[in-house]
Structures are given as structure tokens and as C-alpha cells.
Amino acid sequence: MKVYVVGHMNPDTDSVCSAIVFSYLLNKWKEKDGLIKIDGEAVPVIQGEPNPETKFVLEKFGVEKPEIIEDVEGKTIALVDFSEKAQAPKNIEKAEIIAIVDHHKIGDITTPNPILFVNLPVGCTATVLKKLFDWSGVEIPKELAGLMLASILSDTVIFKSATTTELDKEAAKELAKIAGIENIEEFGIEVKAKLSAVDELSARDIILRDFKDFDMSGNKVGIGQIELVDLKLIEGRKEEILEELKKMKEEGGYHTVALMLTDIIKEGTELLVVTDDASVIEKAFGKKLEGNSVWLEGVMSRKKQVVPPLENAFSS
Amino acid sequence: MKVYVVGHMNPDTDSVCSAIVFSYLLNKWKEKDGLIKIDGEAVPVIQGEPNPETKFVLEKFGVEKPEIIEDVEGKTIALVDFSEKAQAPKNIEKAEIIAIVDHHKIGDITTPNPILFVNLPVGCTATVLKKLFDWSGVEIPKELAGLMLASILSDTVIFKSATTTELDKEAAKELAKIAGIENIEEFGIEVKAKLSAVDELSARDIILRDFKDFDMSGNKVGIGQIELVDLKLIEGRKEEILEELKKMKEEGGYHTVALMLTDIIKEGTELLVVTDDASVIEKAFGKKLEGNSVWLEGVMSRKKQVVPPLENAFSS
Numbered sequence: 153m154k155v156y157v158v159g160h161m162n163p164d165t166d167s168v169c170s171a172i173v174f175s176y177l178l179n180k181w182k183e184k185d186g187l188i189k190i191d192g193e194a195v196p197v198i199q200g201e202p203n204p205e206t207k208f209v210l211e212k213f214g215v216e217k218p219e220i221i222e223d224v225e226g227k228t229i230a231l232v233d234f235s236e237k238a239q240a241p242k243n244i245e246k247a248e249i250i251a252i253v254d255h256h257k258i259g260d261i262t263t264p265n266p267i268l269f270v271n272l273p274v275g276c277t278a279t280v281l282k283k284l285f286d287w288s289g290v291e292i293p294k295e296l297a298g299l300m301l302a303s304i305l306s307d308t309v310i311f312k313s314a315t316t317t318e319l320d321k322e323a324a325k326e327l328a329k330i331a332g333i334e335n336i337e338e339f340g341i342e343v344k345a346k347l348s349a350v351d352e353l354s355a356r357d358i359i360l361r362d363f364k365d366f367d368m369s370g371n372k373v374g375i376g377q378i379e380l381v382d383l384k385l386i387e388g389r390k391e392e393i394l395e396e397l398k399k400m401k402e403e404g405g406y407h408t409v410a411l412m413l414t415d416i417i418k419e420g421t422e423l424l425v426v427t428d429d430a431s432v433i434e435k436a437f438g439k440k441l442e443g444n445s446v447w448l449e450g451v452m453s454r455k456k457q458v459v460p461p462l463e464n465a466f467s468s
Numbered sequence: 469m470k471v472y473v474v475g476h477m478n479p480d481t482d483s484v485c486s487a488i489v490f491s492y493l494l495n496k497w498k499e500k501d502g503l504i505k506i507d508g509e510a511v512p513v514i515q516g517e518p519n520p521e522t523k524f525v526l527e528k529f530g531v532e533k534p535e536i537i538e539d540v541e542g543k544t545i546a547l548v549d550f551s552e553k554a555q556a557p558k559n560i561e562k563a564e565i566i567a568i569v570d571h572h573k574i575g576d577i578t579t580p581n582p583i584l585f586v587n588l589p590v591g592c593t594a595t596v597l598k599k600l601f602d603w604s605g606v607e608i609p610k611e612l613a614g615l616m617l618a619s620i621l622s623d624t625v626i627f628k629s630a631t632t633t634e635l636d637k638e639a640a641k642e643l644a645k646i647a648g649i650e651n652i653e654e655f656g657i658e659v660k661a662k663l664s665a666v667d668e669l670s671a672r673d674i675i676l677r678d679f680k681d682f683d684m685s686g687n688k689v690g691i692g693q694i695e696l697v698d699l700k701l702i703e704g705r706k707e708e709i710l711e712e713l714k715k716m717k718e719e720g721g722y723h724t725v726a727l728m729l730t731d732i733i734k735e736g737t738e739l740l741v742v743t744d745d746a747s748v749i750e751k752a753f754g755k756k757l758e759g760n761s762v763w764l765e766g767v768m769s770r771k772k773q774v775v776p777p778l779e780n781a782f783s784s
Contacts, residue, residue: 266589273582
């Protein structure tokens with residue numbers, strides 16, 4: 153009986169790499185000192201095509217792309233990087249879950265029997281897996297150390313995300329040594345740059361990559377975000393993006409449509425805005441729009457730094 | 469801000485001792501190498517009066533009984549030995565949960581933020597805590613090693629329960645060394661004997677200590693269980709218990725009322741039965757009742773070894 157190890161929907165680098173890494177560990181645990189013993193062989197699977205960043209990481213360390221799985225009915229599975237039914241493959245309720253390794257809030261997945269569930273409040277599932285290797289005395293192969301390091305750098309935005317902990321930084325240092333990566337920061341930029349490749353995307357694709365609608369005091373507001381290692385990468389596309397934002401505003405009946413161009417190295421965001429009332433933006437961020445743009449120093453998070461001040465500005 | 473560490477309702481030895489032990493560990497983690505860092509002081513609490521076994525264990529190792537807590541509204545809490553809302557204190561949904569350590573199936577408790585959740589499929593929460601001490605390099609004080617050893621022996625019925633794993637046995641060995649307990653088995657019998665003390669209990673109390681109702685093909689069936697280190701302890705009470713079972717059968721309109729007298733050392737159960745149809749018992753267990761009693765060799769578990777054959781006998 154195979155054990156399928158799977159990460160969440162819309163897979164990112166951590167969820168793909170952690171499936172590969174946890175499969176390896178489960179197979180090693182069959183030999184000795186395992187926290188659990190599985191019967192068959194563990195194999196990594198994914199819920200969709202990897203993104204360009206993940207593809208780069210797999211190629212760099214010479215690791216094969218896992219097979220895609222959609223339905224897990226009747227299968228034995230282990231979960232990495234999620235514990236919510238909404239992010240699970242089809243028919244999760246008809247699968248047997250034997251383990252969960254994660255770093256998110258505790259989700260709504262329950263089990264009829266005791267299983268291994270290790271969740272730590274750290275920046276990345278790969279950091280939890282690093283601990284599980286250490287705790288069970290299993291050596292980490294060079295190429296898997298590379299995948300784990302890349303996952304940590306990706307999930308923590310090169311240690312800049314507010315979710316980063318000391319455990320993530322320690323794990324990254326040790327993994328870099330095993331993987332033979334000398335400059336962690338440089339490698340992090342190389343990894344994150346892959347999702348900064350916007351040349352082949354249409355303006356609409358750029359806006360919609362990570363776009364959410366909000367209701368702010370009865371006004372429809374849409375905010376997208378794209379993280380880039382350098383805003384120069386998108387400099388020549390701004391006019392085109394603004395035209396597209398205007399179109400989306402008309403089509404969707406928005407009060408305001410905005411796109412956060414977040415510079416993860418400089419740690420700030422250029423906000424492109426088309427709106428019925430520019431004073432709301434000024435009220436929210438204490439700065440005037442220049443044309444359709446405003447630079448917000450230190451702003452990295454839509455959830456924590458953009459939505460709350462905007463909601464306050466609309467409601468006051 | 470205090471962190472209250474609490475086990476499940478109707479506390480047993482593992483849930484009380486694990487609350488004490490995890491509190492100690494959380495406080496140690498504030499100093500160094502913690503998997504999580506809490507702000508205030510961790511204090512153990514319990515959801516009800518400890519049973520005689522737990523009281524014996526606390527006294528033996530000179531550890532104070534935790535305070536009782538009923539409502540956790542607005543409090544910061546950590547859970548040990550459960551992850552189900554049904555076993556939680558009042559207003560759990562209005563508390564902030566910062567950690568869960570357990571060895572059961574994964575329950576329905578969710579959190580809005582990432583937390584530490586370590587659940588292993590082993591026989592006892594104390595075994596998981598032993599691992600957490602090892603993994604974070606914290607030394608276990610002698611008296612806490614005693615509590616942990618007693619918890620493992622209690623939960624695994626001195627390693628005889630089907631839930632026992634190699635990890636439990638290893639942990640028990642190492643804990644016995646720290647606690648200065650030379651004969652683990654003997655100590656286990658001493659611990660388990662405390663719940664075998666039936667002299668001060670009425671016949672009704674003995675039957676109801678762990679009693680459950682079942683609907684078997686439309687027939688009301690009640691089955692109690694009491695675990696004893698030696699059936700001699702209850703020998704002189706059997707007639708009285710049978711009279712009480714008959715009374716309960718009348719009062720409750722049962723088809724069958726039974727009490728399992730389980731000998732945890734001999735590993736078998738004497739089943740006392742009053743029933744409308746003795747042939748059902750014969751069909752279920754392949755043995756005839758002698759008077760109102762039948763010896764079932766190797767039977768330890770109501771859930772796995774008594775209820776299923778009885779249900780089959782009723783339905784066929």
C-alpha cells in the first residue's frame with residue numbers, strides 16, 4: 153500500500169518540496185527510530201502544476217517533479233503544509249490520513265485514529281521537517297537540503313516576513329551548509345526572482361495573480377499584489393497595468409482598484425490606484441497620490457498594512 | 469498573563485500529570501531552546517477532582533494537586549491529552565489556545581493562528597512529553613519522571629493495552645531510571661491497584677464507574693467495566709453486584725445488563741450478566757453462562773472484544 157504525501161492546492165515551493173522531503177523521511181523511518189512506521193512506500197504528489205519558482209528549485213537540485221493527483225478516494229495519505237479540508241484533494245473524507253506536518257493555524261481535518269501531527273508556529277513546513285530529521289537522527293541528503301532551504305527562503309520572503317522565527321534562520325543556516333550554498337541571501341533573491349519574471353504575463357495576469365475583493369463600508373474595493381525582487385522589472389509595464397486597472401474598475405463596478413507592487417528587497421510597496429475618490433488613499437496612508445501611484449515605505453502585507461487603514465479611511 | 473495547562477474532563481492520571489509536566493517544560497522553554505516561547509508563567513489546572521490512582525501518584529512523588537478550573541473565558545491555555553471540544557472546559561471558544569500535546573485521534577479544535585500541536589500515535593501523552601524534553605535538551609526532574617512513568621503505566625495498563633508502542637516502553641525505562649524506580653512492573657501494579665480499591669464503593673458505584681448504554685438491534689444493553697489487579701479483590705462482592713444488576717435491569721428496562729470484571733494481570737474478563745436471553749451470550753462468546761457468569765480469556769477491551777460480538781449475536 154503506497155502512502156501519498158501531498159501539499160495544499162495551488163502548490164507553492166514549500167508544499168511541493170515538503171511533500172518530496174517528508175516522503176523521503178517516512179521511507180527512512182521504516183528502517184529505524186521512526187516516530188511512525190508506514191507499511192508501503194511513501195511517494196510525493198502535488199495538486200497542480202508547480203509555479204516557475206518551484207520548477208527552478210527542482211531543476212537546480214536535480215529532483216524530479218512529483219506526479220499530479222486530484223482524487224484521493226480509498227488512498228492512504230500524509231499531508232504537508234495544510235490541515236484544512238478546503239485546501240485538500242477531492243474525497244479527502246474517503247482517504248486514510250496517517251500523518252500531518254504543518255506550520256499554519258490548526259484546520260478542520262479530524263481523524264478516527266491517533267496519527268502523527270506535528271505543527272510548529274514557524275515560517276515554513278521545511279523548518280518543521282528539519283526538526284523531524286534531527287529528532288530522529290536521519291541525515292539530510294544534499295539535494296533535499298537545497299529544496300528545504302529554498303522553501304524557507306520562499307515562505308519567509310528571505311527572512312523578511314513577520315512569520316519568520318529563530319528556528320527558521322537556524323534551520324536555513326544548517327541546510328545551506330549541507331546543500332553547499334555559500335550566500336543564503338543571494339540564493340534567496342535568485343529563488344524569489346523566478347516569480348518576478350513578469351515579461352511573459354499579460355497586464356491582466358499580473359494584476360490577478362493574487363487579487364482579492366473587499367467590501368469597505370458598502371464600497372467595492374479590489375486589491376492585487378505582486379512581490380518582486382526589483383521594481384525595475386515592472387517599470388516599463390506600469391502604463392499598461394494602469395489601463396487594465398481602469399478597465400477592471402469599469403467592468404466590475406469598483407469604487408477603487410489597486411495593485412501593490414511590493415519590492416521585497418527594499419521592503420516597501422508602490423501602490424497603483426484607480427479610484428472614484430483619491431482622498432480616501434490620502435486619508436489611509438497619510439500621503440498624496442502622484443498621478444495614480446504612491447510609495448509606501450515598509451509596507452509588505454496587504455492583510456496587515458493595506459486593508460485595515462483603507463477600511464478605516466472608508467468608514468470615517 | 470498566565471498560561472493555564474489543562475487536560476480533559478473526568479481527569480485520569482495522564483491528563484493530570486501531563487498538565488503538571490508540560491507546565492514545567494513551557495516555563496523552562498522561556499530560558500532557552502524552546503519550541504515556543506510563552507510570555508507569562510505556565511500553571512497546571514484540572515477539570516475535576518483527581519481519582520484515587522492519581523492522588524496516590526501525586527502524593528508518592530510529593531507533587532501538589534493542581535487547582536480546579538471550570539471556565540476558561542478570556543484565558544490563555546494549552547491542552548494536554550485531548551483535542552476535542554466535547555472534552556474541553558467551558559468557553560473554550562473564548563480562550564486563546566497556544567499549544568496542544570496529545571496522543572489521541574485528531575479532534576475538532578481549530579485555531580485562528582499557528583500554534584504548537586504535537587500528537588504522536590503512542591500509548592500516553594507523557595511519552596510525547598518525554599520526547600519534547602529530549603528534543604529541546606531539558607533535563608527531567610526526578611519527581612516529574614515519576615509522574616510520567618506512572619502515567620505511561622496507567623494509560624497502557626502496564627504495557628498490556630493494544631495502544632502500547634516501543635516508544636512508550638523506551639520512555640518508561642528511561643523515566644524509571646531518573647525516578648529511581650527499580651521494578652517497573654511492580655510499580656505499575658501498585659499504581660493500578662489504587663483503582664482496584666473497591667471496598668469503600670457501593671455495588672452501584674462499582675457498576676457505574678465506567679458504564680455505557682448500547683442499542684443492539686432494538687434491544688437496550690448496558691455494559692460496565694472495572695479493571696482490577698486481582699479478581700480476588702471483588703470476590704466477596706459478586707452476589708451483591710448481581711442483585712444490583714438485576715435492580716438496574718428492572719429500573720432501566722434493559723434486555724441485558726453486564727459488568728466486565730477485568731483482571732489486568734491475568735489478562736481476561738469475568739462477565740457478570742443478567743439478561744432476558746442467555747443464548748445471546750453463548751452465541752456471542754461461544755461459551756455458556758454458569759449461573760450469571762462467564763470467564764472470557766484474553767478479553768480486555770469492551771470496545772473491541774465485547775460490543776462487536778454481542779452486536780453480531782443480537783443481529784443474527
